[in-house]
Amino acid sequence: MELYYSFSVLIVLTAVFAYVNERFLKLPSTIGIMLMAMLVSIALVVTGNLFPNQFDFDGFSRFIANLDFTEILMGAMLNFLLFAGAIHVRLKDLREQRAPIIVFSTISVMISTFIVGFLIYYLLPLFRLNVPLIQCLVFGALISPTDPIAVLGILKKAGVRKSLETKVAGESLFNDGVAVVVFAVLLQLAQGSDVDVSFSNISWLLIKEAVGGFGMGVLIGFIGSRAMQRIDNPNVSALITLAIVMGGYLIARAAHISGPLTMVAAGLVVGNVGKASRISETTQDYLDKFWELIDEIMNAILFLIMGFELLLIPHIMDYWALGLISIGLVLFARFISIWVPTLIIPFKARFDKRTITILVWGGLRGGVSVALALSIDEHLNKNLFLAMTYFIVVFSILVQGLTVSKLTKNQKPSELVEADDLD
16 A cells, blocks of 8 residues: 555656646656756755744655665666667667767776766865765766666757767666676775675676676567567557566566666567567557657656655755766766777767767766665765765756757757768
């Protein structure tokens, strides 16, 4: 009953906020819902402080606190959202952009992790905060990967050209496997655990997570696709795809391989191999609409929860200056992590300044970073890193998310032709 109660409250609030946004604000749905949730959170805090005896909002705060955001996102929603995103991605587009996608989802994540970690380590003493370097590197690892949910949800409405959209979206789909492994290893080191940080062990962990997860996703994707071919029934096919997502995650978790990569691989197989086979157009259209609906609902609920997570960060305004500076540092690290590989790696196409700018500005942070920050132990400066993460994520979604399309719309026709030729 508790689960039903929680889910009912979330659905009702999401529906109300979505209606108000569509009726009055007219922002992209996820951004509008998150913004209203944040404003409501601020209003609750301010009203509670001004009238502590008349208004008691502890009940709602406890309701938000009881929602295990890390488990909700990393253990449930992320699987549905990644599968829903990958099912609409064309393998042909990924193959054409495979080199930058691989580099940006691996090497760039590592570069950004260490740049952010060291910059934060030297910044914090200016605010009279002495934090060990290893903890700063943990923060660097959680804030470096671009968020697939935010990126896919906003880019598809931004109107960027296909080749560039594939680069950014492909990177966000595949960088979670690397980021989670790096974050887990650094967090264990920060906790004082005895961890083998040799190159061979870290490489094995990455290979196990990435190759194991991707291979498992391909396998269950093919099995599900073959099953759908044999029956070609829209309702049963939709049920099979749900089984792929939910059962696939359980298998990945039991095998200790990357659940996100399993979902991405399964979605790619079902969306390309499955649809290219003997499935009728009616079933394909049904599956597309079914997963678009799930994608919209899950995204809306997720961004609602992210907006209300503001209630769980104690004294967040004590970190406003540090948070604003952190935004600049993370963007700088993002620029270096994209720019340096384009200089030293012989990509088939050269990257012009406009392309690099859009890659940097379009690399949004979102729920994944918040979920990882929430999983940090209290004694490892959790509140500090959570507050910094929240400032960065809010800026990323509200500012970068609303302006990334303007970067492409402001391009001159000659720039568009040149950029397309380069890509």
